[in-house]
Amino acid sequence: MSDSLTADTIRTSGHNADEIEIYLARPQTPGPRGGVVVIHHLPGYDRSTKEIVRHFAELGYDAAMPNLYSREGFDSSPDDAAAAARAKGGVPDEQLIGDVAASAAYLRALDSSNGKVGVIGYCSGGRQAVLSACNVGLDAAVDCYGAFVTGTPPEGFPLKVTNLVDQLPNLKCPLLGLFGNDDSYPSPAQVDELEQILSDLGKPHQFHRYDGAGHAFFSVDRPAYRPEAAVDGWEQIENFYKTNLGG
Amino acid sequence: MCTYATITTSLAGSAKGPESAWFKVTDGTVYFDHPVHNMAADHTLNIDFTNPEKGPGARVAVELTAASARELAAAIEAALASAPAALTAA
Numbered sequence: 001m002s003d004s005l006t007a008d009t010i011r012t013s014g015h016n017a018d019e020i021e022i023y024l025a026r027p028q029t030p031g032p033r034g035g036v037v038v039i040h041h042l043p044g045y046d047r048s049t050k051e052i053v054r055h056f057a058e059l060g061y062d063a064a065m066p067n068l069y070s071r072e073g074f075d076s077s078p079d080d081a082a083a084a085a086r087a088k089g090g091v092p093d094e095q096l097i098g099d100v101a102a103s104a105a106y107l108r109a110l111d112s113s114n115g116k117v118g119v120i121g122y123c124s125g126g127r128q129a130v131l132s133a134c135n136v137g138l139d140a141a142v143d144c145y146g147a148f149v150t151g152t153p154p155e156g157f158p159l160k161v162t163n164l165v166d167q168l169p170n171l172k173c174p175l176l177g178l179f180g181n182d183d184s185y186p187s188p189a190q191v192d193e194l195e196q197i198l199s200d201l202g203k204p205h206q207f208h209r210y211d212g213a214g215h216a217f218f219s220v221d222r223p224a225y226r227p228e229a230a231v232d233g234w235e236q237i238e239n240f241y242k243t244n245l246g247g
Numbered sequence: 248m249c250t251y252a253t254i255t256t257s258l259a260g261s262a263k264g265p266e267s268a269w270f271k272v273t274d275g276t277v278y279f280d281h282p283v284h285n286m287a288a289d290h291t292l293n294i295d296f297t298n299p300e301k302g303p304g305a306r307v308a309v310e311l312t313a314a315s316a317r318e319l320a321a322a323i324e325a326a327l328a329s330a331p332a333a334l335t336a337a
Contacts, residue, residue, distance in 0.1 A: 042280065043283055075304075076303040077303075079283045079308070080304050080306050083303065083306055084297070084302075086253050086278065087255055087274065087299070090253075154252075214289075222281070222286060222289060223289050224289045
């Protein structure tokens with residue numbers, strides 16, 4: 001397997017035909033191969049998440065990360081754009097779904113595509129990955145410690161985040177969930193609830209939970225990084241996508 | 248976790264930077280969430296002093312540990328309390 005890849009920022013139409021930018025990383029080898037849409041965390045379209053996009057290209061996938069804060073302007077630094085979007089109330093679910101759908105369509109239109117596209121999201125993006133999997137035609141979804149898939153946001157939340165329990169019957173693809181047992185959002189009880197709901201609905205899923213790890217254990221540049229959980233988590237993702245995306 | 252929690256407020260003031268230029272501040276955003284730069288903690292108290300009319304780049308950002316944020320809040324109150332009431336009425 002070659003580790004040669006290219007990475008670039010392209011622009012395309014997202015939700016509501018808005019122009020959005022997408023960070024795209026692609027293996028230099030010929031296809032056909034699957035694609036992965038990466039949903040960045042609340043702090044934005046940042047360097048660490050772009051590294052994750054390139055990681056997927058190194059694993060053999062065409063990988064695309066839409067800048068969910070594209071509407072704040074393309075000349076803004078990622079942290080400034082994230083701050084501006086946050087002050088406005090965050091990314092509406094409908095807009096997120098549209099941007100992910102556009103990213104998936106972009107990947108499927110590549111001449112290297114085998115037609116299969118998965119999604120993965122971290123932190124707030126974990127919830128958004130599940131949301132996408134309930135509303136967009138995708139072939140596999142990975143939720144990395146997304147809060148409020150189940151559970152109820154505390155009262156007085158200025159950002160209008162709802163749980164996704166009523167949408168789970170529409171889950172259209174297998175779901176891989178990766179969680180830290182020391183996390184509070186989602187708590188182990190909320191992960192239990194999600195697992196039970198998916199089992200009751202007969203939705204294919206596999207969950208892995210890690211002792212000694214809390215929220216954001218994949219984040220190599222943060223105190224929350226837990227190498228043992230992260231290494232195993234990457235292996236789970238690799239196997240899951242190989243099975244579902246033909247990687 | 249991404250706390251999502253965000254408190255916004257109108258402000259009347261000025262701030263310095265980016266590029267060492269002063270700008271008029273019209274808005275403040277306060278939230279306790281993942282930092283961009285202060286990796287002393289997984290979560291920090293973040294304050295953005297902004298002027299949305301000038302775009303996302305018109306922002307002075309600070310990320311404080313919870314303890315130092317409380318010290319700052321107390322220091323602000325103490326400074327205001329130390330001045331004659333007539334000067335701090337507005």
